[in-house]
Amino acid sequence: AKALRPDMKVICVQASMYPGMLAVLEGREAESGGASIAEGISVKTPGNLTRKVVKALVDEIVLVEEAHIERAITLFADVEKTIAEGAGAAGLAALLAHPEKFAGRRVGLILCGGNIDTRLLASVLTRALVREKRLARIRIIGDDRPGLLALVSKIIGDNGANIMEVAHNRIALDVPAKGAEFDILMETRDAQHTQDIIDALSRAGYPPRQN
Template identity: 85%
Template sequence: MSEKLPIGLEDVKDAARILDGQIERTPLRRSRTLSEITGADIWIKFENLQFTAAFKERGALNKLARLTDEEKKVGVIAASAGNHAQGVAYHGRRLGIPVTIAMPVTTPFNKVEHTRAFGARVLLKGHTFDEAKEHAEQVRQREGLTWIHPFDDPLIMAGQGTAALEMFEDKPDFDTLVVPIGGGGLISGMATVAKAHNPDIEIVGVQAAMYPAMLNIREGREPHGGGASIAEGISVKNPGHLTRRVIDALVDDIVLVEEAHLERAITLFVDVEKTVAEGAGAAGLAALLAHPDRFAGKKVGLILCGGNIDTRLLASVLTRALVREKRLANIRIIGDDRPGLLALVSTIIGDNGANIMEVAHNRIALDVPAKGAEFDILMETRDAQHTQEVIDALTQAGYPPRQN
């Protein structure tokens, strides 16, 4: 079967020889806490520790290193939402190759700036990857540049597969690999290695529910997708044609994850592993959170494939996690507009061990009596039970709050 596919194990081994000493050999570590949370035996490949904070530089370097001298002189172009762009730009500069990158205008600011910092010419065009890609193709034809596809290229796919080679060198006995799918380059390379190592291993792909293109193709539907997913790295409407062939042959299943599971996975990586994952990078863990029975008791290899998340977005995700866990609670209290009311309420909250973060005081809302006052209080507590204890104390004191 492998001879009929775009890549085989030897292609990945050839890529590993080119990459040797040129990229980080990232660690594979077992997570005891995440294993306890999910019920699976979880091992994580920390590709967010690459210099560009993502696996994409594996495929980019494998492709760039094999260009002809003339192609290197004229330069290359790529379209990317960020991580492929940084990988191509970084290794292009290392190899002395001029790099142009077309990126959607929605690309996180940090990814745009990092790509420019690596010396690339950045063209911001379109609101989706596909629109940026269309613009890049026009520039490629006009300037005679070499196209560096983010996923649908055998050299790119083989380069990404080197991550799996390292994983099996460190731990040969995985039952399952769980791998994010956008265009399909990463899972194509990793599945090629995994099935050659053990034909019985289970390969499970993960897609954001907003962008289920590869799953739709597998099930005979038209690819589609849309929406502002936190996993922009796998928000691909039209996955690769070469990657489809590998996925059809080697990938056992594809599961979908909702945004809430992606957010929780990002939060757990911060809280438990003390590491940063972007939405796409956390998709593997999100799959285990969304489908725990599917993976219970199995030795599961996850690839934390990227850590390039905008700091403002990361702050929002972590704050939203506190709200979900009811460690941040917004309560509304309506009472008489008299001196000392806020002090009394604040004392009750403080005496019960909670911390007031913000207070909004409203006297003109029409649903509040003319002689009344309304307070919106944002408070920090230990957990949901502690929040309820504070609410009970306020109720007993005659100021029953409403939770917003």
């Protein structure tokens, strides 16, 4: 690509946990390490051949945080219906982390891998739901009496949310002896929908705490 379009800029992306190549180009030492989701580019010491290629062809190196890589994986799956591993999604992560750098430019992204463990992918997608408040955990404290959980569940259901999980705790020391606490994990449409349900529960006399 660089040979066909010499004016093209090639930008390299590295996980901030492993900035080895950037350090090499800047002539300094850098600490690398940690459990990065971008395993394919988690390299502590860049090889000599790779250094030569990067020095010859790459115009700039940018670093991205783990949260941007996670969001990039999620966007590939959610919008493009494409599975990307952490290293493969690094290019999109750079767009998310440094939008001002690419504004008004024609940008080509290379998705260079989709080798991601299914459990890790599930974790990334679930964490995205939590960040977007489409998956919310609330705690309600009330009297330990028959029908309370059914009433709370009805309010949540009537407002269009789906209950994923319920934990009923009668021995919590921060509630009265005749009380109980309910930890409820629910799936909603977005942050506003979550807030609407919290408001509805509060109006009914069961103000929840968000965990």
